Amino acid sequence: MLYRLILVLATVAAVVLLAGPAAAAGPRRIVSLSPTATESLFAIGAGKQVVAVDDQSDYPKRAPKTTLSGFTPNVEAIAAYRPDLVVVQYDSGGVVESLRKLDIRVLVQPSAKNLAVAYAQIKQLGAITGHKKAAAALVIRMKHAIAKAVKSTPRKPRTVYHELSPDYYTATSKTFIGGIYKLFGLRNVADAADSSGSGGYPQLSAEYILSSNPGLIVLADTRCCGQSVASVSSRAGWSNIAAVRTHSVVAVDDSVASRWGPRVVQFVQTIAKVLRRR
């Protein structure tokens, strides 16, 4: 009898000891509808808790990509994964309210305006998913790597044109990606076109790009629109631009350049590498 009681108590204790911390470690069925959050979740070691990611979450490759859409989210389809945490980038179609009605926890992580916000979001994901230490360590690694890359470049006054589409949509210094160029002390040609209406993403005229003669051109329209160093060099009139003449046209992965997750380090290192040349 006593033996049996001890056995029961021991079992209960074991369950509490083993399952307890895991339960306290937060959500076990995460659905991420934000490609950036997906990258961050896997980078901080919360990947095993992720059961589904949206159709745009293409990194890392092992992420459980589904047909869920963060752009036009379907609450039923999300709920079918029985999530205990849903991370979204924006509240599209009232999805946040609908999910909360189903008692599903929702975390909204909108586009970061600068690195500080990006770091805060990674730390927030760490705190909620039970990977606080890993998240903090990741942020420190990112900060070090970015500082090191920036320091490795010569401080020369140069201008940059960041291309988002072949019809010359670009990003000003007010945007996240523009903030990265500011770290390098680059002058952004888009800033002259900055207006409150463009939201930091104006469309430049080709004439202006040619006359502002950027020393660095970064193509973030390689995947969407098939642009390349060769295609830019062959554009009418572009062969005169300093960046083309000095081979300072860089083709980057669109999604790396448009997200604010851990891979921003790669982007910074790519830019640093080009700036170190010559």
Place this chain on the structure above:
Amino acid sequence: MRLAGAAVFLAAALLTGVLVGPVDLGALNVVHATFAHVFGLHSPLSGADDAILWQLRLPRVVLGAFVGGTLAAAGAAYQGVFRNPLADPYLLGAAAGAGLGATLVAAYAPGSGLAGDLLPISAFAGAAVAVLAAYVLGRSAGAAAGPAALILAGVTIAAFFTALQIFVQQQHVDTVQAVYSWLLGRLSTAGWREVGIIAPYAIASWLILLGHRRLLDVLAVGDDEAAALGVNVARVRLLVVVAATIATAAAVAVSGLIAFVGIIVPHTIRLLFGGSYRMLMPLSIIVGAGFLVFADVIARTIMSPAELPIGVVTAFFGAPFFAVVLRTGRRYA
């Protein structure tokens, strides 16, 4: 007299278009360099400025003139053959078809993208297929149904193609920005290549439409009456629609969907100078060309160095102007 006035308007537009831009090249230099290029002489401008003028600004002005003239002429033609003042070049589904064509390229051939050779071809094919489908559907309703059946068929096809386009776009969220910018119309990436694409279609269609001016006037009295006067109504309608549609498809292929030109230019001319196609057709071509060139000057300078989508300019400045003409005009035909 009217033609001379319209020609002066177009000349002023072309001159403004070439002289004004986000980059100040100097009026004398621009004229000098343009002549230098035309006659193979040495350009006074530096390499970069010369490229701006010859590779960017001039083709853009020329393209704007071709697109504007084509859309206005097509609009006037459609309004005539359908006896419907609301008809515009996109009435029979050309816009929806071209939009679907462009979206398909953006979604399934991202390698070529919105800058490649595939987009104009696909948009052109989409527009042609949509209008052809509308025509076949409209004709199946029988000749007795008249132009109304054709318009309804166009609306049906347009709705269906638009639904397909939005579906494809939703499946490929990453293409939204590119497709949206295309839908608003653009001359911002214009080059001589685009001019070469549209020029033969535009000129051929202008000639056909100009040749049918008198028949369009006859059609205005009604199908039966026109037939009684010895006009083969169905044949005239088909020929005019084909000419207007092919030119519209070519315009859409190189510049996206530029709204409003096909409506306000012909109507403004009607209100100011009367509705006879004898004058309306040539005036539409000339004034439409000048109007779009002026609109593009505004699009690329008002927010300089940023661009404003040209479709926004044509509607924003065109609509109030048309409202004034509508209030003061008395000669509506």
